[in-house]
Amino acid sequence: MHETPRPRVSAYASVLVVLALATTACLPAFGPGPEPASEVTTDTEVSEEAQNPEPSPESEAAGAFTAEPPEDQSHMGSATWAFPFLLDWESETHGNGGLTILSHDASSCQVSLYQNQSLGVQGDPQSTLDAFASSAEDNGATGLAVTPQPVVELRDFGGTTAQFQTELLEYTGQDGHDYTMRVSAQWFEHMELIVSSSCQSADFTARSEEIDEVMDGVEVQRFI
Secondary structure, three states: OOOOOOOOOOOOOEEEEEOOOOOOOOOOOOOOOOOOOOOOOOOOOOOHHHHOOOOOHHHHHOOOOOOOOOOOOOOOOEEEEEEEEOOOEEEEEEHHHOEEEEEEOOOOOEEEEEEEEOOOOOOOHHHHHHHHHHHHHHOOOEEEEEEEEEEEEEEEOOOEEEEEEEEEEEEEOOOOOEEEEEEEEEEEOOEEEEEEEEEEHHHHHHOHHHHHHHHHHOEEEEEO
């Protein structure tokens, strides 16, 4: 069916809004979406091998995609999210600013911005993504498939970019619908930032331009 083109917003409806820092865990994401479960409770350091695992012979033989790790952002100051106000998207903030959800008015799509502050311990992006996927299953997702994706670069305050490790999650939610979720994570000192874009699978492809428009306006705000 041919879809009637909808008016696009060529400029943000207002300036970026900086989220307040959160010191508690985030609330669960929408509906069948998972809750991050990446709270750090140990002083164990993450080895270089753990952060940059060698591809297995099986994956190389099968020609599987191996994602390059993102640049280490951990020693460049703490950070928080800034996000755009766009027409056709409604924002809600939960958990004292620890979670902001941008919901698309005309589809099932949502962009969720999480920030979690650990107490004196720094994690790593892959551990965050692993915990996120585990949390999805804990919250009722079935048939979960996780696929590594290329590093996502988001605007960084000051004209540079910050690299986020990224995975694609495909699963069936508690409501019986199939969902696709792209999750990106990075640590900035002791602040864990996660951004996910999620829709029912049919909407994820059909609404990719709308999602990209939101992501183009998301910005990392640094505290040096």
